[in-house]
Amino acid sequence: MEILSQTQIKSWLPARPENAHKGLFGRVLIVAGSRSMCGAGFLCACSALTAGAGLVYWALPASMQPSFAAQLPEVITIPLAENATGEIAQSAWEFFPEFCKKYNPSLVILGPGMGESPLLPVLLENCALPLLVDADGLNALSRQAGWHRTWAQERPGILTPHPGEMARLLGQPVAADEKARQSQVETLAQLTGAVCLLKGAGTLISWANNSKLQTWKNPTGSSALAKAGAGDVLAGLIGGLWAQLGSAEGFSKHTAFKAAACGVYLHGLAGDLAAQEKGNFSVLARDVIAYLPRAFAVAEGK
Known part of the structure; x- marks a missing residue:
């Protein structure tokens, strides 16, 4: 096991050419939120924009759309x-094929704050785009018999599980020590072929x-991040x-790994x-987003 360093992160960060336009920096489609967890998609979308994505689309329950469209003028809400x-x-699901044809999203973030939405298993089975699965998306995945096959x-x-989500995915107890954490994240990576995280102190x-x-x-991060919403920020950042x-x-495993490594490091920083x-005690998830510009500057050695 290796430790991420600032030098590595600097070398893996995306380039930002001066003559670029927003289309060159990718289009993120976030499918997130429910009536009781409406903030998850908000935090995820804000974080994706702050990370530098060219365009961010947020698909959310219709009753939530007017309020968040007013709060997030930079995000296209669906x-x-x-x-x-x-x-x-x-x-x-009916919106998805037509939307993808019209707007050509680069990747999908699926799961934050979705509860037990019946759309989750449909998207997990049918989405052919590069896919980041977080939170309730992981819980839905764990409920599918033989999902890893x-x-x-x-x-x-x-895949971005915390220890409880990892335990549900693998059908194992929550990892009790560093050795068990490493074993679980490596098992998940082997089962899926995905880039896999195990969040917590010293995210793997x-x-x-x-x-x-x-x-x-x-190596970055502390108990300041042990707050509701921090995982939504991380998903959007990655x-x-x-x-x-x-x-x-x-879009490959290699770019997925670099994004995950940079995201985890910057999130903790x-x-x-x-x-x-x-x-x-007092850091909120929205504060992590507010401090991302400083974190980027430190990672770049500025």
Whole structure:
């Protein structure tokens, strides 16, 4: 297992050519949110934009759309059909093929704040785009019998479980120590062929590079990040970075790994910088987004 360094992160960050336009920095489609967890998609979308994505689309329950469209003028919001409990309905799948044909999203972030939306298993089965699965998307995946046999290994993917979600995916107890954490994240990477995280103190990233398993540990971050919404920020950050790297270099396991590594490092660093001013008790998920510009500057050596 290797430790991520600032030098590596600097070399993996996406390039930002001065003569570029937004289309060169990728299009992120976020499918997120429900009546009871409406903030998840908001944080994810803000983070993806702050990470540098050229365009961000957020597909959300129709009842939420007017409010968030006003709060997020930079994000293109897409109202979807919802069920009686305020979760995105299965019939919302009808929007997806037409939307993809019209807007050509680079990748999809699926899951934050979606609850038990019946759209989740449909998208997990049918989405052919590069896919980052987080939060309730991972819970939906774990409920599918033999899910690891049907996961599309040829599709570039990133899975971002916390310890509880990892335990549900593998049908194992929550990892009790570093050795067990490494074993679990490597098992998930081998089962899926995806770039896999295991979040927590010293977040781990594992992936198969030309069939050779590599596992990395992140040195940044603290208990300041142990707050609701921090994972939504991380998902958007990784997705925004991957949109840029994939658009420039191709959507592959390699660009997925670089996006995940840079995202985890910057997320922890932004939390550390916020905690220097606000303390470990009082950092909010939105503060992590606010400190991302400083984190980018530090990572770039500025």
